[in-house]
Amino acid sequence: MARIVISIYLLIAGSLGLQQQLLAQEEFTVSFFVVDQLSNEPLEFVNILLLPGGQGQTTDEKGKAYFQLTEGRLNYKISYLGYQTQEKSIYLERDLKIDVILEGDNARLETILVTGESDREILANPEMGVQSIGSGELKRLPAVLGEVDVLKGLQLVSGVNAAGEASNGVSVRGGTIDQNLTLLDGAPVFTPTHVFGLFSVFTPDAVGSVDLFRANIPAEYGGRIASVIDVRSRNPTSDQLKLSGGIGLVSSYLTVETPLTKNKKLKLLAGSRVGLNDFLFSFVERLKRTKSRFADGTLKLRYQASETSIFTLSGFYSYDFYQLELINSLANINSSSNQYRYQTLNGSLEWLRLRPDGKGDWRTRLINANYQPELLFPEVQSPVTVNYRSRVRQQGLKSRISREIGKHRLKYGLEALLYSIEPGELDPAGSSTINPLTLPVERGAEAAAFVEIRWQFGDRLNVQTGLRYAHYAQLGPSEQRVYQPGEELSSGNLVSNTEESGILQDYGGLEPRLGISYQLNERNSLKLAYAESRQYLQQAFNATTPLPTSRFKVADNNILPQTGRLLSLGWAGVLSPGRYRATAETYYRRVNNILEYKPGADLFLETDVETQLLQGKSRAYGIELSVEKISGKLTGKINYTYSRAFNLVKGPSFSTSVNEGNEYPGYYDQPHVLNANLTLNKGRTHELGFNFVLRSNRPYTVPNGFIEINELPIPLFFERNNDRLPTYHRLDFSWTIHNFKREKRKWTGDWIMTIYNVYGRNNAENIYFGPKNTGPGLANALFSGSPLGSYQLSIFANPVISLAYRFTFNPK
The missing domain is CATH 2.60.40.10 (Immunoglobulins)
Known part of the structure; x- marks a missing residue:
């Protein structure tokens, strides 16, 4: 199926050609x-x-x-x-x-x-594991079907990986996807991708910058174990109307930037993107029932009331719909397909107050995040569509004060968050075979105080110390289920189930953060970082990467919050001032209370979902090497990472353990990862980009045997993640053509041609198991005489060629 889809893309992209006149500047x-x-x-x-x-x-x-x-x-x-x-x-x-x-x-x-980021900053900065990417850098990266993508850009950073082409997020230093806090203008984005993870949801021309924190996360951030991905939309700054946008095979986007008042104190940035892809699938008989469309939009109003007071209102909307052959089924529903529909609606209001002496500020922000996924089952030969919907909401208030005191910088503040989860509601929509069902709402509250000081001692030593205290409470009214102590969480061990109000369960603790940079000389510095963190909102899923409809869960008396500790050591060096620099970092992380699923777990519409889950420990370690060339016609970066990630879930019985209580590789354990991103500036009109990725690939589970039931072979799984997908490697290419005629005009633009997977590597997205005679792509039998065979799924098994046009219009 994937190969057929790619062939359609190739035919359409190839028909566009390059015969059009190039007038871009x-x-x-x-x-x-x-x-x-x-x-x-x-x-x-x-x-x-x-x-x-x-x-x-x-x-x-x-x-x-x-x-x-x-x-x-x-x-x-x-x-x-x-x-x-x-x-x-x-x-x-x-x-x-x-x-x-x-x-x-x-x-x-x-x-x-x-010609590059300040060498001084690289050496002196006590924050480790920090990566900042500007909008210009993102646009230069070769991307799938020409789409500018935040998450694909981050995957070129050491220690950041994905499960494959279709992954609903990224893994940072072996962590799971739900262990990342993804923010847009301060509001969390719970599903940051379109189309099953092929593209990120952030409106291309509205992105201003992206900061990734994966070591000593600043004390003002909390709530996740692995990393913080802080995306900021562009501030509207133009004093005149400005249009920008792009037209591509998959989507088109448009951004407007303009002042709204004569004194130009109130300015607007509005950007949107739309992708309508249904027609691509209509050319192939097997894919005629497959549908896909998505949209996103960003709005930002910025009002400068005075030289020291700025108000900013930000809004974000994302929508996805796609229809696939039946993946999730529901008893008593005669449906041959699944329809996924999910949307995000976020908003934030910020007041920024600057100190008159320019030595600090006071920033207060209100946020509201609303994520609503739906799973639809259209019944065959019936107008009825059974609907399963859920919702995650988060409201918050954060106030932070920053001051400069001599050579030191002080930050401190407060944060309060409210969580509300509607785990699921089943609407029969008139179906006579289905009963309505609504799962109880889960609520939680988190309050935190933080302080952070960056000290400078002489010219060589910089220290950043931070402390965050967070207190979490599960709130009622809600069901409170109590099980036999030390026994498996199951219906047979249920002691009581009561409806209670007020504070049902609470957790809390200190989260220290430390970063040290010691400059050995003008070209070398050593660094150390330590961080502790807690996670009270978790995502439960029984697959490598969560679906948009995966279950969210607050910490309660049965599901404990995750706690993590991370220690990092590193070196930063300027190999040649203004030309070459390099870094090396090593880390070790331990996490308690990771969330795992029982063998055969069914999380769909489970009232007592804790009976399907297990908790355990994980550890991860690695070394990350990076060399960067920042000037000249050829610029770029080469990264190599060696890392391991292991989980341990050992309960009092076989049913409460994974892998018989022995340690097993984590879902994103990929020992060797090499990636390179190079840009060649061929004069003033042409720019060539190359991106190469080589990695060990992730583990997956192979059956340990099989049994036959009614002459149908059923695989048996006793171990988890006991094998590894074939090695993944891929080369991408981009060619950007600037203003060919060298003409200056109000309308300027670029043509961008990209080739994703240049040499057509057939990388495995996953491997499934079933009877040997059920379809193409069959590998050898698993065991001697076994009726089972393996089937490989690939997303992009051929080169993917795309052509896009990007423009800017300044009418004055």
Whole structure:
């Protein structure tokens, strides 16, 4: 099936050709990095204004700001309260990163042009495992069918992997997908992908920056074990109407940026993307009943009430619908297909108050996140569609104060969260064979206080200390089920089941964070990091990657919160200033109370879902090596990671253990991973990109034997993750053509051709087992004389060629 779908893509993409006239104008990425001369700390909210035209931005928490600009004279003005305002002028003809040092109230402004992120920052920063990606970098990566993708970009970072092409998220340092906290403008995104994990949900032109924290996570973040993926939408900064967008095979998108008032204090950014793919499947008889369409949108209103007060309203919407051959079935329903429909509706309101002296700020944010998945069963030869729906909601308030005290920086604040989970509601929709069912609502509340100080001792030692205290409570009204102590959670061991109100169960504890950087000399530094974290909201699934309809679960008296400890050691080196640099990090992590499923578990519509789950321990360790070239015609990065991840679930009986109580590989245990991303700038009009991935691939479970029931062979599984999928490797290519005629105009654009999986590697997404005569793709028999065979599923077994057009329109 996958090969047929790819063939359709190839036919359509190939028919587009490259005979059209290329009138695009080349764009370059200009990024600023601003620090205080005395403290060497990044400065947030520095105003950067481009002249003429009035396009501007303020720097983020990392002291960074990004612009996409065309070739020509660039005049910019940098201003900040308490510092002198100055203007500079340069000629832009390539990507530039500008390192800015501000020297105080009456001092001059020193600007240094550099070709990469500041070497000083790499060596001095005590945060380990941090990766920042700007929107310009994301657009340069070869992507599936030309789609700009946040999660695919992160998979090029050491220690970040996926289960395959269709994975509903990423695994960070061996952790599971639900152990990542994915945020967009401060609000959580519970399912960050479209179309079963093929693309991320973030509107391409609305993404401003992405920060990945995978070691000593800053103390202001909590609630997840493995990592934080903090995505921020672009701030609307243009003083005139600006349009940008793209047209591709899979989707098209459009973004509008404009001021809304004459004084230009209120500005708007609105972006949307739509993908309608049903027609692609109609050409193949076997796929005529397959459907897929998706959409997402980002809205941001930014009002600058004064020089020290800014209000921002952000909204995000994501929608998916697809129809597949029957995967989930329900008794008494005559259905031949599943329809998945899920949507996210998030919003946040932020008030930012700057200190008059420019030495800090006060940021308060309200967030609301609403995720609603549905699974539909259309009955055969009937207008009835049985609907199973669930919902996850989270509301929160976070207030954080940041101050600079001499050479040190202090951050502290409070956070409060409310969780509400509607695990499932079955609506018969008029079906006479189905009874309605509604599972009890689960509720929880979390309150946290945090403080973080970044110390600078002399020119060599930087220390970041953080402490977070979080307290969680399960709230009623809800059912409280109590089982026999020390026994299996099963209906036979149920002691009581009562409806209770108030606080039903509570947990809490301190979460220390530490980061140390010691600079040995001008080119080398050593680093150490330690972090503890707790996770009270979990996701239960009995597959390698969760479906959008997977079950969410709050911690209660039967399901304990996960707790994790991570220790990291590292080295950062500047091999050649402004040209080459390298890093090496090693880590060891232990997690208690991981969530696992019992053999044969059925999580669908289970009222007492804890009877289908087990909890245990996991450990992960690894070493991550990276070398980066940041200047010249050829730039890029090569990463290698060796890592292992193991789980241990050992209960008092066979039914409460996994793998007979012995340690087994985790679902994302991939010992060897090598990836490389290279960009070749062929003059001013052409840019070539290459991406190569080689990894050991993930483990999967092979049957230990079989039995026959009514002459039908049934596989038996006694071990978990006892084999490994074949080695995964893939080469991608992209060719970006800028303004071929070198014409300057209001309308500018790029043509982007991408080839995903250049040499057509038939990588295994999964391997299934069944009778040998049930279909194509059969491997050899599992055992001598066995009627069972293995069947390989591949998503992209052929090269995937796509052509996209990306444009920008400035009417003035």
